[in-house]
Amino acid sequence: MTTLTKTERGTVSVRNLSKSFQLNGERLDVLKKLNITLEGGKVLAIVGPSGCGKTTLLRVLAGLENPDSGDVTIDSKEVQGLSRERAVIFQEPRLLPWLSVLDNVSFGLEVQGTPKETARASAKKMLKLVRLSQFEQAWPKQLSGGMAQRVGIARALAVQPEILLLDEPLGALDAMSKISMQEELTRIWQEQNVTMILVTHDLEEAIYLADQVLVMSKLNGTSPRLLDIDLPRPRDRSHQDFVAIRQKLMTEFGLH
C-alpha cells in the first residue's frame, strides 16, 4: 500500500462515472460505472490498449466532456466543466506558432487575467524548471518534439494547477528522449507537488512514473482495475521488483 500520511490538495475521486458515444447510430459504452480515488500529490497512470477509452476518461476528468452519469470531485467539491485547478497537456504540444516560447508559457496566465509582466516572470521560472531558459525567444517551430512538449508542460504548470492531466504526453517521442523526459517528469512532479493523471500506452512508463495504475481493457472487456505501485523513487527499470511488477501486469492483463 502507498503511504498515506497527509491529505493534500488535489485529491480526485470519481464515482460511478459512465460515458457513452453515439457512433453510426449505435451506442458505444466507453466508461461504465468507473470508480477511482487518488490522493492529492500522487501520480495515477491510465494504461490500456488503443481505443479502450483512456482519452475519453481524461477528457471527462478535464471537463472537456460531460459524463452521462456519475461525478468527479476534487478536494470533496463536485466539478463540472472546465475549471482552473486542472490543467491539460495533450499528446501534441499545442503551442501557438506565432508566440515566442516565453509568450506561449505565459499564455495560460495571461488568459486567466494575470498582468503581462507578472505572467512573464512566472513563465521564466517555469522555463527554468523545464530547462529551456535559453530558448525563451525561440519560435515553437525551432524546437524539437521533446522541447516543445516541455514548453507545453511549463505552460500548464505556470497556472499552478492542483491537478495535471496528461494524455500520452511522450507518445510522439523517440525512445531516448522518452526516457529522459520520464525522468524530467518525475523531477518536475517532485518539485511542484502536483497531482498527476497520465494516460500512456507504455507499461514501463506507467510503472516508472505512477503511484497507482488504472489498467483498462478493450471496450466491453473486463472492468478496469486499480493497482498500487509501491516502489521507492528514483525507480530503477532493471530492479527485480520493477521487472516483477511489469511481468505481473503483462501476464495478468494480457498487455504487451
Next chain:
Amino acid sequence: MSTAIKNTVRLRWYKTGTLAAQNGLWRHRILNFLAVYGLLIVFFSSWQIASTQGWINSAVIPPLDRILSALWLGITSGALLDDIAISLQRAGIAFLASAGIGIPLGLIMGRIRPLERALDPILQLFRQTSALALYPIFILLLGLGEASKVFVIFWAALFPVLLATIGGVKEVDAKLLEMARTYGASPLTIFRRVVLPASIPSIFVGLRISATTALLLLIAAEMIGANKGMGFQVMNAQYNFQIPMMYAAIFLLAFWGILANLILVKLQRRLCRWSA
C-alpha cells in the same frame, strides 16, 4: 626578420583568400540575379532590338526608350498626373473598403456557422456573377460618376478577401482552440489571441488577390465609362494613335500591380515573422 616575412606572406595569402571568397560571392550573386531576372532581361532586350532594327512594326510595338520618354514626359509635364491621381484614388478607396468590410465580415462569418451557412449561397452567386456584367446596374443605381466606378471595383475586390478570411478562420486548428479553452479563455479572448493571429496568413492571400482584382476592374471600368484615369489613357492613346503613350500607361499600371503586391508581401512578412 623571418617572422616579418612570414607575416606578410600570411597577410597576402589572407587578403587573396578573402578576395577569392568575395569574387565567389559576387559570382554567386550575379548568377542568382540572372537566374531570376534573366528571361525578363532577354525579353526587354529583344523587344528593344527588334523594334529599333525594324524586325517588328515599331508603330505598333515602339522601342522601350520611346515608351519611357513618353512616360517621363507625361509625368513631368503634368499631363498624366490627374489620371494617376484619380486612378489611385478609385482603386485605393475601393481596395480599402473591400478590406475594411471583407476582413471583419469574414472573421464574423467564419466564427458563426449558422451565419456562414445562411450567407454562403448568396455569396457564391454574387461571386460567380462577373462584376463587369453588373456594372450597368451599378451605373443605373449610382450614376455615371465616381460612385459607380468605385463600387464596381469594391464589389469585385470584396470577394477574394472575404472568402479567404472566412476560409482562414474556419481552418484554425481546433486543437489550439481547445487548448485555449482549457485555460479558461473566454470566446472573445480566444478570438483575439488564437483565431485572429492564425487567420492572418490567409487574410493576406486574400488581400493580394483583392489588390490585383481592384487594378483589373479599375482599368476595365475606366475603359468603359470614364474620361480620366489610366485605363482611359490606355484607350485614349490607342484611339489617337499615341502608341508610346499607350504603352507608358500600361507599364505604369503593371508597376502599380507589382508595387501593391510587394507592399502586401512585406507587410505580411512583418506580421508573420514566426512563419518565416
